[in-house]
Amino acid sequence: MTIRFSVNGRDEAVDVDGAMPLLWILRDLLGMTGTKFGCGVGVCGACTVLEGDRAVRACQVTAAEAQGKRFTTIEGLSSDGTHPCQRAWLEEDVSQCGYCQAGMIMNACALLRRTPKPSDADIDAALRDSVCRCGTYVRIRRAVHTAAKLGGTK
Amino acid sequence: MTTRREFLKVSLLAGSALAIGFRFDEADADDGKVFQPNAWVRIAADGTVTIVVGKSEMGQGVRTSLPMILAEELEADWTKVRLEQASPGPQYRSLGTGGSFSVQSQWKPLRQAGATARELLLTAAAARLGVERASLRAERGFVVSDVLQQRIPYGELVAAAAALPVPENVPLKNASEFRIIGKATRRLDGHDIVTGRARYGIDVRVPRMRYATVVRPPVLGGSVKSFDATRAKKIAGVRAVVQVSTGVAVIADHTWAALKGREALDVVFDAGPNAEFSSALHAQRMREAAAQPGFTTRKDGSISSPVVKRIESTYQYPFYAHAPVETMNTVADVRGDRCELWSPTQAPQDVRKNVATLLGIPQDNVTVHVTLIGGGFGRRLGWDYAVEAAEVSKAAGGGPVQVLWSRADDMKHGYFQAASLHQMSAGFDADGKLVSWSHKKVSSPHNARSKPTAEQMQDPTFFRDISWGVYDVPYDIPFIETAYLPVATPVPIGPWRAVFSPSSTFARESFLDELAHAAGLDPIEFRLAHLGGAEKLTAGDVTIDRPRLRRVLETLRAKSDWGKPLPKGSGRGMACNVYDGDTHVAYSAEVTVREGKIRVDRVVCVFDCGVVVNPAGIEAQVEGGVIWSLSSALKSELTFRNGGAEQSSYRDFEVLRIDEAPKIEVHLIPSHGDTPFGAGEPPVPPMVPALVNAIHAATGKRVRKLPIRAEDLA
Known part of the structure; x- marks a missing residue:
């Protein structure tokens, strides 16, 4: 079809x-x-x-x-890395292998659109279904807060 | 000894780039023959500096840390330095990424190459300006003449520099002059990752490429008896179904058609000899083997005074998969007597050799492109999935094909971390002094990439070298005896993050905690009390530096609120380790246990890896090592039943998620010494025992079996 x-x-x-x-x-x-x-x-x-x-x-x-x-x-999101989530991910130097990060960033975008100022608990709830085997979780949490400050609701 | 002239080679490349060739690995040293570089620094006319070196990026940050080392000596503009992955050619004898050796092994060659390039550029500038070389200095991509008030960009000097003789005895910078090394530096390739532009193995697309997946026997060591492809071939997009040595491959126009075709394929398997194998059977075999004396891997000293109290414990450690998020895959294109591959591999040279053998063609006819890797952790030191892709391409009549493993394939057909059993015994004398230590490890040597030889299986030094964390016990105890008992298994065993060390260190450091409690001493005090004696301890191939270990312990005590009371139901524990004689690590963990549910609240790590190249990268590795270890302690386990692995995704091989990630604090011991040591694997081994010891502090329950389940804490 x-x-x-x-x-x-x-x-x-x-x-x-x-x-x-x-x-x-x-x-x-x-x-x-x-x-x-x-x-x-x-x-x-x-x-x-x-x-x-x-x-x-x-x-x-x-x-x-x-x-x-x-x-x-x-x-x-942007091809030049200027979307608030992309900037935050670079700012917090989140990626290790980076393979899961596209999924993490897209989850973060959806979270910020419905919850512009998320708490740690909001972030955990929104991202707990995503796996990062390199273990970048603590930086992901920081990056979502940073993205919120940068106007991540975009 | 090679002289500098033999070590470096300078040439001018097409497009006016200065190229400095050098060797990055001593194992590749020439036997007095013609010097053949296996790594290059290229400085282009536009000032771009490219390091071409055979190190795979899989998240450990080599594409940042290695350029930092070179840029430092070259005085390069940091923003113009890149790392390019070398593909294996005849000049390589050892090319691969593992053992946490990348920064350590390339520290000196990269500095020498960078310093030589800088000297050539300064000399070329002196000739052009007609001034003394000594009046010039290099600064961030320019040669600067303070006298003439002139700045010449490196790019303008490359052609002249390439014509100069290789300078000898170029001085390296003093550590006090470093402006890049030791500075927290963000990942160079971060931008490609956040824009979706980064290309991993799975993202390789070449013209006319087909997509394939392989149905494999469910039982380890099984084989295909027969298959019927009639239904599979009716799926739209399925192009061919071919048998290969690992199973039956479905080749299609896209991955979805290949997966659908695979579901529709009727295959009859021969289970082979392992249909009855299970984890329970393996555990039974380990228990039986433990009754044997085994191979003695260390026997030091004698019991100085009679043992009046003996403590014995047995620790159990399961099988684990690596479970990287990018499953195994490779694109292979067999054309006549040639083959080109694009593979997320840690071992391109092994890929090349084994593909050449499979196809019966010379190695020179095999080209391997190393892609970005979506998580390695040791799994991609195996070449099985790349060779399989070549076999599929050939069986399909040649042409490019991407073979992608499903998540279940990846879980069930990996090269796993070996299960093990540890018998610990220690004796105290009448004064309460620890006078004897014994640690017997029962496990299985690596057998997936190659099997141990018959000679190795009789050689105690072979078993010593595969029992890190056992024989190299760093403590000063009058009598130490360690042993290894090999147990055969049909499970493919290969390197996993921190290789042989995590299980051994779990047993050793948890047992130490038991002993500290038995002695009525604080666990940090107890360890420090047993780190007297000789400052350097040689055990097997490694040297333990006890003052360094004492320093990480003392720093941990100072940084972790050690001794500060925690609420009821919470507890704090610690552990330490010296990884492969190099990186010294100590952890404290704070946990809260309620109704069998464990929450890790806080982890403090003290980390001493000698020279600190990129503190940001090392902190990331420690954070990752903590999460990796907590997954192994609290979540995952690979089990076998009816000859096959039972788990098939993250649903049943669970890993830590973001809501379970603790607060992590990393304290790096300031840069010291003249060599950087590894940071990818060393954070792993002591994390689990620190957690286990914290659980004991919180609950009084001693965990001796991984992973930790709620019922173990009831």
């Missing part, structure tokens, strides 16, 4: 099986590899993207469900 949706403000149309997860549409068909595969079963958060203002797992969104929706991926 033909699926039409928008990614980072651009209209896309793909002809795929309606059960195909958005993750593979983004990565393998549209060549947007910023959204990462980590588990494929919705337990690691590496593939988190925004659907409207809401954080969703791209591996759990089927093509049929994506029909007509608006998505934002890490590539869509």
